[in-house]
Amino acid sequence: MMERVMMNDSMMRAFALEKTGPPEVLKLSTVPIPSVKPGWVLVKIHGFGLNRSELILRAHEADEEYIKLPRIPGIECAGEVADPSDSGLKIGQRVVALMGGMGRSFDGSYAEYALLPQSNVFAVTSTLPWAELAAIPETWFTAWGSLVECLDLQKDQKLLVRGGTSALGLAAIQIGKSFGCFVAASTRDASKQPLLERAGADLVLIDDGTLSKQEKSVNLSGFDAILELIGPSTLADSMALANKHGKVCVTGILGPEHVIHDFDPIKDIPNGVALMGFYSNYPNQETIDAIFAHIETHGLQPIIGARFSLEEMREAHTLMERNAAQGKVVITVD
Numbered sequence: 001m002m003e004r005v006m007m008n009d010s011m012m013r014a015f016a017l018e019k020t021g022p023p024e025v026l027k028l029s030t031v032p033i034p035s036v037k038p039g040w041v042l043v044k045i046h047g048f049g050l051n052r053s054e055l056i057l058r059a060h061e062a063d064e065e066y067i068k069l070p071r072i073p074g075i076e077c078a079g080e081v082a083d084p085s086d087s088g089l090k091i092g093q094r095v096v097a098l099m100g101g102m103g104r105s106f107d108g109s110y111a112e113y114a115l116l117p118q119s120n121v122f123a124v125t126s127t128l129p130w131a132e133l134a135a136i137p138e139t140w141f142t143a144w145g146s147l148v149e150c151l152d153l154q155k156d157q158k159l160l161v162r163g164g165t166s167a168l169g170l171a172a173i174q175i176g177k178s179f180g181c182f183v184a185a186s187t188r189d190a191s192k193q194p195l196l197e198r199a200g201a202d203l204v205l206i207d208d209g210t211l212s213k214q215e216k217s218v219n220l221s222g223f224d225a226i227l228e229l230i231g232p233s234t235l236a237d238s239m240a241l242a243n244k245h246g247k248v249c250v251t252g253i254l255g256p257e258h259v260i261h262d263f264d265p266i267k268d269i270p271n272g273v274a275l276m277g278f279y280s281n282y283p284n285q286e287t288i289d290a291i292f293a294h295i296e297t298h299g300l301q302p303i304i305g306a307r308f309s310l311e312e313m314r315e316a317h318t319l320m321e322r323n324a325a326q327g328k329v330v331i332t333v334d
């Protein structure tokens, strides 16, 4: 449903979340463009990716005491510096920004401008179109952090991406292949096999929650690295798929369980298997530079499942909620 609003130079279009609920609670309105302050950078937003966590924020998390409503959601964006304040950045510099409380503790990217802490705004030299640039920051920073910082992925290793059809999973498959790994990826939905193959997966596993018992996985006799994006509900099964000295990194919680009850680390983690987690809340310029350099060197292209305008936010949320996006959902802001 298209919504049009009137505005002037000091105002911007934005989705300021006032209450939790279905996508219909997202209402486009006009709000003042934020005033710049020391340590914060005003970014003119050209595009941003949608994230699973934003569905959760909209559906119920925004009821938590630590979220002050109204709040503009959005944990990442791509754009240009509109006012650098004291950051040393130049007006017009291309930047990406992510996390650090964005869209939760302070207003985020579902808008034409965002005032963001300098520590979470990163200069980029990439000349990718805005939609592609917008698909990268949070998803690729998280995939990179999980695979490189945590799992220490090496050439010729066997990697499993569990929850492979998520935007994050697809980026992880692409990175895994560019590292020269054998990459297996899972989905619950056999019709998404071509999507996983397009990302580069060597083997597609249909996830019924018991991959460790499936012949295709058993034949591989263990993975060196497993990226767990379903979370606690499949973690025990994933750990059973790791080989001795294999590593399992829990980064996602796509499944119904968010915590593990009655977890006994001595008995529940198989001997010789390393269990770790990754949290994208602390991005840095060095890693962002490494990711963009890697993307350029290997000619990688983020897989965009669907592209919407700001006015089409509800449709974008609905598509993601239906697990029908088949790639990163990107909003471009004109």
Ligand SMILES: NC(=O)c1ccc[n+]([C@@H]2O[C@H](COP(=O)([O-])OP(=O)(O)OC[C@H]3O[C@@H](n4cnc5c(N)ncnc54)[C@H](OP(=O)(O)O)[C@@H]3O)[C@@H](O)[C@H]2O)c1
Residues within 6 Å of the ligand: 050, 051, 052, 053, 138, 139, 142, 163, 165, 166, 167, 168, 169, 186, 187, 188, 189, 192, 229, 230, 250, 251, 252, 253, 254, 255, 256, 278, 279, 280, 281, 320, 323, 324, 326, 327
């Ligand atoms: N640790 C961090 O800092 C961090 C950062 C970013 C994202 N994440 C997490 O990573 C995950 C992926 O995020 P995203 O934004 O890339 O997600 P996304 O693109 O929205 O993921 C869509 C996929 O989720 C799968 N899915 C949905 N419900 C599921 C369920 N109940 N069980 C199994 N699979 C299910 C579907 O796969 P199939 O239908 O193909 O099975 C669907 O293709 C999320 O849990 C997100 O919160 C964590």
